[in-house]
Amino acid sequence: MDDFLPIAYFQNQFVPFPEAKLSIATHALHYGTGAFGGLRGILDPQNSNQVLLFRLERHCQRLSQSARYLYYDLPAEKIQKVIIEFVQRNRPQTSFYIRPFVYTSDLGIAPRLHNIETDFFVYGMMFGDYLSPDGVSCRISSWYRQEDRSFPLRGKISGAYITSALAKTEAVKSGFDEAILMNTQGKVCEASGMNIFIVRNGQLITPGFDQDILEGITRDSVITLARDLGIPLVERAVDRSELLIADEAFLCGTAAKVVPIQRVESYELPQQRPLTELLRSKLAAITENREPAYQSWVNVVPLS
Structure with a gap:
């Protein structure tokens, strides 16, 4: 787990990444009833005491809209606030990737989106090139x-x-x-x-x-x-x-x-x-x- 950032946001609090665990009975695991985002962050080349996030507002807006398909009201402003604090708590020292995720967090087997709990977590990892830049x-x-x-x-x-x-x-x-x-x-x-x-x-x-x-x-x-x-x-x-x-x-x-x-x-x-x-x-x-x-x-x- 060395590539993962040490702190995750899970069940409305920041916890060590290894402690952010889900039950095997989690509804979203069985039915794909989740939605995610992903954004990159880099250390500012001009100032190593700050991180640059590309189009954070737009990423948060899209995830908020995705959550609506799950009947989950998750304001983009809340996502953005959590992500900023997530970055500040982790203090990454190299290029990294942030994965926010919304999902049906209930324990159950009926495929549905009504009368069910939903939740939101964030974790991150060190991240270089996903595909070869040469082509x-x-x-x-x-x-x-x-x-x-x-x-x-x-x-x-x-x-x-x-x-x-x-x-x-x-x-x-x-x-x-x-x-x-x-x-x-x-x-x-x-x-x-x-x-x-x-x-x-x-x-x-x-x-x-x-x-x-x-x-x-x-x-x-x-x-x-x-x-x-x-x-x-x-x-x-x-x-x-x-x-x-x-x-x-x-x-x-x-x-x-x-x-x-x-x-x-x-x-x-x-x-x-x-x-x-x-x-x-x-x-x-x-x-x-x-x-x-x-x-x-x-x-x-x-x-x-």
């Missing part, structure tokens, strides 16, 4: 992304991630780094835990919300940056065949940041990736609080 190989998964008409895809509901787990393991066991899932209409959707962008003829393209994607916060950041930089951008359905002839393609997410796609199936993509590298370097500068125009995206948390 990844991707296969088209045999598993399809769920549809919004059968699953609340606007939330990060834990039960949905069985599809991501199946797709990721299928990809790795067949010699790839990552999976790309299609939606039920046969259009490109997203990776196992990341959104996807392609570049064609100087235009940045990404599947829109009508393609059953997760409303990714890094995705939103990339879109905003692209528009601010004057990069032509369109949100639309993307065909599988477009992936294979893209000028550039990349994945993005809180854990992955911005990672170029080197290969899709047996098709090598170009090694020159000017837009990908521009957006990646710009986003890195913002997360390190080196871009004054985007300081509202960065929360500075003092450690003393």
